[in-house]
Amino acid sequence: MNEVVQSKGIVIFSGGSAANSLVDVFTSLTETKKCSLSYVIPISDNGGSSSELIRVFGGPGIGDVRSRLVRLIPENADGDDGQDVHKAAIKAFFNHRLSNDKQKARLEWLDIVEARDELWTNISTSRKELIRSFLNFLNLEIVKRIRPSSAFNFSTASIGNLFLTGARIFTGSFESAIYLLSTICSVPAQISVLPAINTNHTHHISAGLSNGLTIVGQNAISHPSIPTSLPESTLSLSHETYAHDSIEDANLPGSLPSLRKPNIAFSKTDEEDLPARIERIWYINPYGQEIRPPANPKVLEALDAAHTVIYSIGSLYTSIVPSLILRDVGATLASPRIRHKILILNSTNDRETGPSSNPYTAVDFVAAIARAAAESRGLDKAPEPEEYKMYVTHVIHLEGPGTPNVEKARLADLGIETVRLYGRTGEGKGLRYDEKALLQALEVIVGKRDGRRDWNRRNTEA
Structure with a gap:
């Protein structure tokens, strides 16, 4: 985009895969508003x-960051080679x-590291050798970390995640690694x-549940897996911790066993209910103690310069709350x-907004x-309902079988506007958002379109 970008921008809070389906909508909205776009992704x-990268190297969970950067590879903007085939090859590779x-x-x-794999086909020599240098660096680090009790397991590993890890370790900077992958993927300059x-x-x-149970680790909260709540028996916890301490990896001695599992397998389709509703999310150190980490300063800068914040699907x-509870995010x-x-x-x-007998509205x-934003501010009590509009001004929703109930009158009383969209039948269960209708709704809300005169009545309804 060659036009001058306004200082005010749009900030999207999201996770990885679900919000990837709406990336084109958000990009189009940014272009019509001629402003910057920032995605805030939890780690x-x-x-x-x-889980295997974390076990061997430590560091943040980078999968959602990699997923978004690769999804942002432009389909209609030439890279160094001027051919779409190269962009497609980069996307497939990462x-x-x-x-x-x-x-x-x-x-x-x-x-792959020895450049024999056909994945390298159609990737330019300049990019190929740059990428390969960081993969070879990571390979050396993997070899150096081999111990009789521990070796890296490559099964199901994402090449993009391996690249980001190598770049992060080499530069000593997660931010630099993101910049490098963003440059290779030709992510537009106005998008961060x-x-x-x-x-x-x-x-x-x-996560703390309403029945008093604590569940440790994002995977155990989000997807069905072997239960990882803190054991009732201190003896069993000590025994399991001792067994893990005999393994040489990046985990500190005495770390919770539930945070040290390698290659955690999970299903995104076969979900089972949590035993009770989630009441609260918080960050913990490796020993399970609560901590209050600060937000990325660039996230706060983006929020300070934003005219619009969007909490995306996911x-x-x-995907959303871990970014909101960080220090200073709520106040901003x-x-x-x-x-x-x-x-x-x-x-x-889903699993997080159930159980099915008492689903979220x-x-x-x-x-x-x-509540998450108030937690970020260090407030001692949950916000009163009349304060909700400080953090949410509009709710866009679908209506149909299986969709959450939307109490329009109640939300209106709270000063929150609702916009209903007609969705499309998605793959698997449930509806999905129609991109054109969603873009129209967002443009109306943020002021690009002139109120209801530009509203497509077939696709949307207040």
Whole structure:
């Protein structure tokens, strides 16, 4: 985009895969408003192949950051080579996962670092050798860390995650690693991908349920897995901790065993209910003690310069809330300088917004966001309902089978506007947002379109 970008911008709070489906909408909104766009991404994910990177190297959960950067590769803007085939090759390369067979994955990895794999086809020599230098650096670090009790498991590893890890370790800076991948992916200059915490350390979260149970680690909160709540028996916890302490890896001695599991497998489709509603999310150190980390200063700068904040679709308590509870985020969100604070409501309730016998309504979603922001501010009590509009001014939602109930009159009483959209049947269960209708709704709210005169009545309804 060659036009001058306004100082005011748009900030999107999101996780990875779900919000990726709306990236084109947000990019189009930015272009019509001629402003900057910042994605705030949490770094607390400890599932899948990320758990093995964290176990061996420490550092933040980087999968969602990598996913967003690769999704932002432009489809209609030439890179250095001037051909779309090169951009497609870069996208396929960084999204590629190695075999789930441990030995096959290791051999595939060696073919990649030695430039024999066909994934390199159509990637320019300049980019190929730059990428390969960081992968070879990481390979050396992996070899150096091999111990009789511990070796890196390449199964299902994401090449993009391996690259980001190598770049982070080489430069000593997560921010620099993101800049490097962003440059290779030709991400437009007006778009930033900001980790919620700019760190070289691992940050985990815990969830407190209404029945008193505490669940440790993002993966255990978000997806069905072996229970990882704190054991009732101190003896069993000590025994398991002792067993893990005999393994040489990046974990500190005495760290919670539930945070040290390698290659945590999970399912995004077969979800089972949590035993009770989530009441609170907080960050913990490796020993399970609560901590209050600061937000990435660049996140606060983006919020200070924003006219619009959007809470995107995705997992409420593991994609949105971990960014909101960080120090100083809530106070900045509460500022009246940010005119529009828009919640795009999920089309279905999931494991985090159940159980199915008592699913979240739109008011519950808004209340959770307000509680997280108040927590960030260090307030001793949850905000009163009339304070919710400090953090959410609009709710965009779908209506149909399986969608969360939206109490329009109740939200109106709280000073929160609702916009109903007609969705499309998505793959699997539930509806999905129509991109054109969602863009129209966002343009109306932020002021590009002239109120209801520009409103497509077939796609939207207040």
